[in-house]
Amino acid sequence: MTRIAFIGLGIMGLPMAKNLVTAGYDVVGYNRSQEAIDKLVAAGGAGATGIADAVKDADVVISMVPDSPDVAGVVQGPDGVFANAKAGALWIDNSSIRPDVAKELAEEAVAAGLGVVDAPVSGGEQGAIDAALSIMVGGSAEDFAAAEPVLNAIGKTIVHVGPAGAGQTVKAANQLIVAVNIQALAEAVTFLEAFGVDTDAALKVLGGGLAGSKVLDQKGQKMLNRDFAPGFRLALHNKDLGIVTSAARSVGVTVPLGSAVAQLVNALVARGDGGLDHSGLFKLTTELSGRD
CATH class of the missing domain: 1.10.1040.10 (N-(1-d-carboxylethyl)-l-norvaline Dehydrogenase; domain 2)
Structure with missing residues (x-):
């Protein structure tokens, strides 16, 4: 079973993570507030004590946080995704951030031995609940192919729009x-x-x-x-x-x-x-x- 670490269980992140559970994925989530983690656990997922704990055994890491500095904070540093995810894991960033930052972080992800796509979503809370999001994906064709089955569990219209940063x-x-x-x-x-x-x-x-x-x-x-x-x-x-x-x-x-x-x-x-x-x-x- 593919193990997915989901970082950021907010208004949209939580229903997205729940839909991944429904689709049969092994989902472990982390959020700054414990209440959101508890809701994911109640839906059949698992909770983590931190980012490093969430990603250590994950095949796929998804981040869904508010802004460019938040994404950088999730992936960089000794407790971040890049330092703790296993080699060959795929990082999917569903956040909406600056295209130039997406490109820079994609380069760092590749250097850390990870696959990466920037895959911001559109459709709001209801689209997240209904697994009907529109998802625009930037990255290599190989990484898009790896991400597509996961994205199909949370979205309805998934389109590869170009290289890293193009999704943003x-x-x-x-x-x-x-x-x-x-x-x-x-x-x-x-x-x-x-x-x-x-x-x-x-x-x-x-x-x-x-x-x-x-x-x-x-x-x-x-x-x-x-x-x-x-x-x-x-x-x-x-x-x-x-x-x-x-x-x-x-x-x-x-x-x-x-x-x-x-x-x-x-x-x-x-x-x-x-x-x-x-x-x-x-x-x-x-x-x-x-x-x-």
């Missing part, structure tokens, strides 16, 4: 599209409410036309209900939009809509709303319109 580049583009769509939806709902339209009916018909999208399907009702319980936190999308704008600037690409939405997201985070779902952009939009 495609994820950055994904986050740009999602952010702009959420803001457009927030403005549309605010507009509809101002005119007293039946918003449930309006979103139904909009969803059946060219304006339809997964963003509308998953976030429209949350806006109508003023339900901003996090499926994907604004703080994380703020981090991702920072990656987008920085990477775009480095290659001379202009992202005017993305930059504008990035400022709105940053404003929400700065005032203390970073823990809200990214559909919380609606909250700021209604306030700016004097309709909060």
Whole structure:
């Protein structure tokens, strides 16, 4: 049985790890909070006391943590993945981080005798629960082939998009599209409410036309209900939009809509709303319109 060490049992990491258990893998998890580890154990997995303990016998190591420094902290150092995973193990990073950092860490992984793919995911908490994530994978063809069976247990659309770092580049583009769509939806709902339209009916018909999208399907009702319980936190999308704008600037690409939405997201985070779902952009939009 393939043994998988799963590092990072958060909003998305925990259901992903559970789906790997369901698929028949031997999963041992580690998280900074014991509560998440206990939930994995209750689902049939095992718990570890630290990263070194989790990865020592693993054939595959998966990391799912918030940001570039967090990933580096997981894999580097005497207690990290590179120093403790067995030679020939495969490291899959499902986190969303800077493409340049992904490339650098991939080189370190290869030097440590590991296979490696950067495989950020899209689909939010529900996609993680349903094992229906979209996964964009960067790395060698050989390492992608090794990772694909594992990724099939947590995702629905798994595509090899290029060499190391390419997965993170495609994820950055994904986050740009999602952010702009959420803001457009927030403005549309605010507009509809101002005119007293039946918003449930309006979103139904909009969803059946060219304006339809997964963003509308998953976030429209949350806006109508003023339900901003996090499926994907604004703080994380703020981090991702920072990656987008920085990477775009480095290659001379202009992202005017993305930059504008990035400022709105940053404003929400700065005032203390970073823990809200990214559909919380609606909250700021209604306030700016004097309709909060």
